[in-house]
Amino acid sequence: MTFLEFCAEHRERVEQRLSRAIPRDDIPPTRLHSAMHYSVLNPGKRTRPLLVYATGAMMGAHPESLDAPAQAVELIHAYSLIHDDLPCMDDDELRRGLPTCHIQFDEATAVLAGDALQTLAFEVLLQAESDIKPAALLRMLKQLTHASGSLGMGGGQAIDLAATGQVLSLQQLETMHLMKTGALIEASVLLGYWASGRQDASEELALKQYSRAIGLAFQIRDDILDIESDTATLGKPQGSDLAANKATYPALLGLDGAKQHAKNQHALALEALNELPYNSLLLQQFAQHIVERDR
C-alpha cells in the first residue's frame, strides 16, 4: 500500500466512524446535530487522525484500538475550527470550500456545536474501553485535555488573537504555534503510540521531537500556501493572513527563508524517527507530505 493509499483508506475509515459517533440529525436538537455533522464531515485533510493511524500502524497496534483516539483528535480539531471562525474571533466565512458553521447555520448554533464536539471527543475516547486498557485510556485522556486547554490549543488561539497586528519574534511565533497546532499533533502521535500498549519514555521523547518538527513544518507550509496557492485549492481565501495582518513565517523570514525553515524541520523530524527501533517509513512519508502538500 502506498502512502496515499494508506491516507485514503484511513480517511474513509475515520469519516465513517465520525458520522456514526455524532447523534443523527433527526434526533433533537436537530439543528445542533446537523451543524455538528456539517462541520466534522466536510472535506477535511484528517491530518490528526491519520497521524494516530500511522503511528499506531508503526507500533503494530490493532486498528480497532486506534479508531477512538483518531476520532477524538479530529473532533477536537473540528470544534476549534468552528469557534476560530466565529465573527468575534477570525471572522471567516469560508472553510474547506464551504460556508463556515455560523454562516451556514447561525452563531449560537456554531458556539453550541463547537462545545458539543469538544465534549463528544472525550465521550468517544471513553467508548474505547473494550479495546484499550484503563491505564492507557486515562493517559490518553490526560494528554488530550492538556493538549486542548488553555496551556495548549485554546491558549494558542488566545495568543494568536492577541498577536494580530503585533510584531512577533521567531521564538514567540514558534511558542504560539506549538500551543495552537503542535500540542494536538503531539497528542495524535502519542495516542497512536499508547494504543499499542507500549509506554517507553525515550521513545515518547523521540515521538515528541518528531511531532514538534512536523507541527511547525505544517504551520510554515500553511503560511507559504497562503501566499503561493489560490482560493480554490485552499478552500479558504488566499492571502487571508496578510489581509488579517497575522504574524507568519514568510513575514518574519521571507518566502525563501520560510521554505528553508520548513526543510530544516523536516530534517529534524527524520532525525527523531531514527531514534526509534521501528520501521518508521509511514511517519517519514507523513513528514515529507506535510512540507510538500499543496492544500
Add this chain to the structure above:
Amino acid sequence: MTFLEFCAEHRERVEQRLSRAIPRDDIPPTRLHSAMHYSVLNPGKRTRPLLVYATGAMMGAHPESLDAPAQAVELIHAYSLIHDDLPCMDDDELRRGLPTCHIQFDEATAVLAGDALQTLAFEVLLQAESDIKPAALLRMLKQLTHASGSLGMGGGQAIDLAATGQVLSLQQLETMHLMKTGALIEASVLLGYWASGRQDASEELALKQYSRAIGLAFQIRDDILDIESDTATLGKPQGSDLAANKATYPALLGLDGAKQHAKNQHALALEALNELPYNSLLLQQFAQHIVERDR
C-alpha cells in the same frame, strides 16, 4: 454541623481548589486565565459541587475523593454560563451581580474561556487517579461527558434557544430542563455516589429519581424567583425571562400552580431518598433548600 454550615464549609473547600486548578493569571495567555478565574470564582451558589459533597458524605466517601468531581461539575457549569451569556445566545450583561465575561473582557476571550473551562473540567477529574479507582473514574467521566453534550446540557441550551417565543407544553418544558440543568445535577449526585466506591443499580435509580425531582424543582424555583425577587438579590435582572419571552413554569401553570409543582417535586425527591438504606438527611435538606432558596 447544620446544613448551612455544611454548605459554607464545602463551598469554601471547592472554591479554594478551583482557584488552584485554574492556571495562575500571570501565566500566558494571561487575559484568558484572568477570564477563567473571574468567571469561576465570582460569588456562585456552588449547587452542583455541594451535591457531590453531600451525596459523597451520605456514602461515607473520603472528602479527598470528592474534590475532583466537585470541581469538575462546577467547571462545566461555569463554562456553560459564559457561553449562554454571549450576545449570540441569551445576551446577558449581568451574572451573579457582576458584568458577564464578555462584558468584563471581550467576546473572543469569553468563547475561549468557556472552551478552556470545559477542557479543564475533564482534566481536573483525571487528576483524581490517586483517590479514585480507574473503573470508577472512567464511569464518572462517561457520565459527565454524556450530561454535558448535545444530548444533555448543550442540547438543552439549543432547545431553549429554539423555544424562545414558542408556546411549549409542560412535557416539552420538562424535557428541555432535564437536559439543560437536570443532566448535570444528576451527574453531580452520581459522581458523589461513585466516589465512595459503591455501585448498585437500584441505589443509582433512586438517586436519579431524586436528581430529576430536585433538578426540576430548582428550575421551577428559578422561574418563580425571576418574578418574585429583585435584581439585587438575584444578581441578574429580575423579570428577564418575561422580557426575553422565555417559556417558564409560571407562564404555563400560573404562579400558584408553579409553586404547587415545585412542592410536588420536593415530595418526589424525598420519596426517592426513602428507597436508600443510608442516612439521607443532608440530601433531604438539600431538596428543601432548593425549593425555599431566595437567590
